[in-house]
Amino acid sequence: MSERALCTARAVVLLYDEAQKLWVPAGGGPRRAGPGARPPPPPHGPPSCVQLFHQPGSLAFRIVGRRPPPEQQVVLNCPLSRGLRYSQATPQFHQWREGRRVWGLSFGAPPEAAQFAAAVLRALQAIEQGTPLAWPDPDGSAPPEPPDR
Secondary structure (H helix, E strand, O other): OOOEEEEEEEEEEEEEEOOOOEEEEOOOOOOOOOEOOOOOOOOOOOOEEEEEEEEOOOOEEEEEEEOOOOOOOEEEEEEOOOOOOOEEEEOOEEEEEEOOEEEEEEEOOHHHHHHHHHHHHHHHHHHHHOOOOOOOOOOOOOOOOOOOO
């Protein structure tokens, strides 16, 4: 069975540059991010399509971000793992650390950010507990119940 998208949002994907102490657009591009640990002020590039993917039948989840057409460059491909802390720094800016990288997502609206955060936090809970959780279908319907054995 192939991966399926559990949640999709539009957000600017950023990486924190430790040496310069500023946020920069992931995948290169102009360095428009402001100084300090805060997310950059708009405008900071066009939003990417950011998706949370799940491999059914497993506890494998990843966040993928692609730039908008025509480019569609993958600027984020991060597996979720036990111990990862997903932080909602502001209602529209979320961040997490993967190894030596610090990723940031700058969403256009708080409701979209909250929906994406809820999906990621649910995936992290499944990973921590070691048990798959029931996920609704993308159309909002619940998955079918497994047959009794």
